[in-house]
Amino acid sequence: MSQDKPHKPSPYVGLNAFRKADRAYFFGREKDIALIGDNLQAHRLTILYGPSGVGKSSVLQAGVIPYLEEVSATNQEKSLIIFLNSWQDNPYEDLQQALKEKAETLNITLEADEPLALISHLSEETEVQVYFIFDQFEEYFLYHSEEDLESSKGFAYQLVALCNDLRLNVNVLISLRDDGFALLDRFKGSIPQLFDNYLRLKKLDRVQPRAPSRGRY
16 A cells, blocks of 8 residues: 555554554654654665664654655755665565656656666756665565675665765665664675664653554554
8 A cells, every 4th residue: 555545534553554644643753753854864874773663664654754855845855755665575676666656756757777877867867866765674684685785686786886876866764673783784894884873763651642552663
């Protein structure tokens, strides 16, 4: 189901994560949203981690994505937000497809095939800022633990380039559970700044009175 389509006209999403369309029902994380959004804009790579069930997916979809859109609109900047949270299939192809579909929302047609070529076109020809949010990233390691970092047709190669190629107008956020944090060591030799900027999302001590019950994250 698209993150732009609300679950139902209710503040309670059950076991699901809050999505962008559920933003009106999402409360209690305003400071976290601003902190994460500002870090994502200021740094090439941000790592967000926290325990299972803390609300990472909801904060990103119902909070950070709308926050970035509002900032871009206020500053009259062209930006695209690519959100991926499914890793079972082919993340390389998913990245490619998401880039093309999002570019169409700005009336930009991308003809190239490889994601890096698509991003290069957005950066150099159209001056679009691209934000990548890779959520539930521990599942990438579950399904693609053997992926070759040197293969340009692999997601891992694309991720390394996104983080290292300063010619690209991109910022990347990787979100994963506490128990998946150490798995990032796989990229330690390829991304020099891998652990330079990281944030830990903690459980809420007290939810604001209007806040709906939290769903699955």
